Amino acid sequence: MRDTRQLAIAFADIASSARLYRELGDAAAAALSRAFTVRASALVPRYEGRLVKTLGDGVMCSFAGPERAVLAMGALHAEIAGAPEGASALKIHTGISYGPVIVDGDDVYGTVVNVAAYLAATARAEQILATQAVVDGLTHASAAAARAAYTTRLKGDERDSTVYEILWQEDPGEITSRNLVRRQQSPAEEGALVLAAACGTIAVDRTRPRVRLGRDAGNDLAVADLLVSRQHAVIELDSARVRLVDQSANGTYIAFDGSGEEVHLVCGETVLHGSGRLSLGRPFADPLAQPIAFRRDRRALYRV
Secondary structure (H helix, E strand, O other): OEEEEEEEEEEEEEOOHHHHHHHHOHHHHHHHHHHHHHHHHHHHHHHOOEEEEEEOOEEEEEEOOHHHHHHHHHHHHHHHHOOOHHHOOOOEEEEEEEEEEEEEOOEEEOHHHHHHHHHHHHOOOOOEEEOHHHHHOOOHHHHOOEEEEEEEOOOOOOOOEEEEEEOOOOOHHHHHHHOOOOHHHOOOOOOOEEEEEOOEEEEEOOOOOEEEEEOOOOOOEEOOOOOOOOOOEEEEEEOOEEEEEEOOOOOEEEEEOOOOOOEEEOOOEEEOOOEEEEEEOOOOOOOOOOOEEEEEOHHHOOOO
């Protein structure tokens, strides 16, 4: 039977699973993955949640409301972090969203599900990311552990949204003094990204909202390499977010600081947040790669 309900959806995925399989071997990495699933299956019902399905090296869970979802994911992160020494290589990253979803038998789907999956995919290892709707539904004690991380335009919403990080490692009593300011009370977004390459430094901001990268000398940031397309990529300020749009034949490699994973973007786009490195046309391991460092200007982040 299909119906629509208000649910909190959480995805928890193993971070850098490909690296685990490479470093530990298939058998050991698969055993860690199974142990994680068993832990999640046992923990989620304690917070009145349901494990909807397993997805490769991750799990999808549903909860009646945001409070239970946040408490459960925080507890899951704490359990994984406190695992015995043999499982110390295992880390997870999590995304939580809340709103109307379609429940069809045992399955759950819809925009809220897609947003939670996106947040889990973009979260760093040991990080929980959540939407504004999740934070709005928390008790005062739990909301004290939320801090604005970055802004983006989530699927199904034409407006810019604030994505929050839920700080599970710290005692919430220690963070209450941060005096969380809700998104609608935050100061206006300035929006800026600084790029640093061997040829110099350039900023993407309101005075220069679009920067072109490529092999041609006429680009704002030129990279002399035959694997770099003449007009390889564009980085542009789009309201409160900074987008990278790849237009190349060989793609752009992206590594966000703290992630440990290398994203290969080909003829697509992504939002640049935090800090990290870009490489046009070549993976970072290639000795001929010419990495470009990027970082969001701190003035571009909401203050909490």
